[in-house]
Amino acid sequence: MKTHLYLVRHAHSVYTPDEHGRPLSEKGQKDVDKVTEQLINEGIDDVVSSPYLRAVQTVEGIAAAIGKPVHKMEELKERKLMDGSARHFEEAITKLWENPDFSWEGGESNHKARYRGVQGIQTLLEQYQGRRIVAGTHGNIMVLIMNFFHERYDFEFWKKLSMPDIYKLSFENGRLIDCCRVWMDEE
Template sequence: MTILYFVRHAHSTYTPDELNRPLSERGFTDATNVTKLFKTEEIDIVVSSPYKRAVQTVEGIAEHIKIEVEIIDGFKERILTTVPAEDFTHAITKVWEDFNFSWEGGESNIVAQKRGVETTYNLLEKYKDKNVVIGTHGNIMVLIMNFFDKQYDFSFWQNLDMPDIYKLTFDDKVLRNVERLWERL
């Protein structure tokens, strides 16, 4: 079995610079708690989206097990639109209502999900039978989970915490179990 721990990043301080947006003070506190939680798990590998807030959320466990965080571009957040959405709620609702719809310059759910699932399959092959922590983002995480089980949908995404952690157990490329870990804290 391969275990993938999907970690939605902790709270960040908003800046328009998606790549370099850092965690907030609250986010750093939560990231410390994420590290504590993972100290009770047998972690082999830590990977992350290239976005700073995702890396900062999982880098503590990488330091604890004395490895580097491997950056994987495919786990970055989905691109909703190239221009800031006037109404974010409307913009995000629209793409979840129609998986083929995309805003100007953005990724449809189908496109983002395909990217995320291909990245997940690559990870399952590369790290077969390992326990892998993945620093990522809410929307792409739920799109990946939705591919394997449709119960992980828009309303599920709306109820995520920041951070949030889901332990997905795979037998080869077949999802066998999902467990939420963040509620343990």
């Protein structure tokens, strides 16, 4: 029995230091309709999301379209980079990918964040076996999860993600058997 997991990277958000409450931008709000259009014919059964507002907002359209609530899941939240904000984000994130055990003060290493994310995916695969689940999440944790299943999903892959983006991961008996991009950016 196959389980299909649609990992949805959130749409563009307005930057604020409040990770939990950061909302989608005007462009991000418009992209919610596009995300819904991409997923509406996939036969989605359930919707879960990171508790962060931008991720929830990105998948609310598909949840409303299928008449289901968005269940929040802590394991899908973005990896914590460090206490405070990074002066040079690109340099900070590069160092984490170069050394998966390294973490900035107050932050999560790649290994720690990936472990958390994969635990969440395994829970979803058990709870929603044989179903089609949309999971609203964030770019870095999404690729760390995907990297657990195949090394080709790496830092370079992360840098090429769009915002939003959607990848369909198909599992059989808890094993990844296929992964394909669903998002078709029209810009």
